[in-house]
Amino acid sequence: MAVAADIERATDSRTDWVREHVQRYVGSGGAEGHEWRGLPTLVLATTGRSTGEPRRTALIYGTSGEDLVVVASQGGAPEDPQWYRNLQADPQAGVLVGTRRLTARARTASADERGPLWERMVAIYPTYEDYAARTDREIPIVLLTPED
Template identity: 50%
Template structure:
């Protein structure tokens, strides 16, 4: 099997700026990012209890939405994932539509199939996994 190839994304729209532009435009700006589709995930801060919104690449598996807690291959889980672990109730925004969801981490049995879906829409996930010793969580967001 060949080594995964990293494709550097354009980082002109990231973080809080990405979230703000997406919200301001109902997703007209920011929904498509480097060829991938983006949703906004709003979690409840596990320490503050305040809403926290992140722009994340996503895919679909039937009625469910899939996001990957990669943090680019960092050694620690991203804050949004820790927030979902503490409180799995959240909201997503896709373009102008908002949907309440319940989050869960993919089981070891379903992870290989879902990981294959995720790397179809963002091949860099395979590279990110090589950068860290943690198993990068794949999160299933089910409409609630």
């Protein structure tokens, strides 16, 4: 069960630039790192489905009402990212968005929601279209609904 407090103690990505970004973001309490290369980012803490340990990563996000929206693209890889698979096993997540820490419940966008949300996220980060062209899977869109 990931909660906002897990953001502090979670294990970071093995990818150097992601780890460095997350550590700066969390270390500054969100004062640094919210904007990455001109894009809005959040830190997501999930519970590892095998280990039960908190894991964290940084993701580009958008909004839909009160929900935060993230894309499980993994650069167009043939498989879903680990963080998405963790959320499928346990949908509760810790989130740091700017300086705001919250606990959220994740769900995959429905077929009806997906089209407009995909367009919204592509408007933020057009490279998602390139990622979609690289893979046969439908890239999931995840809504993070704040619980607190």
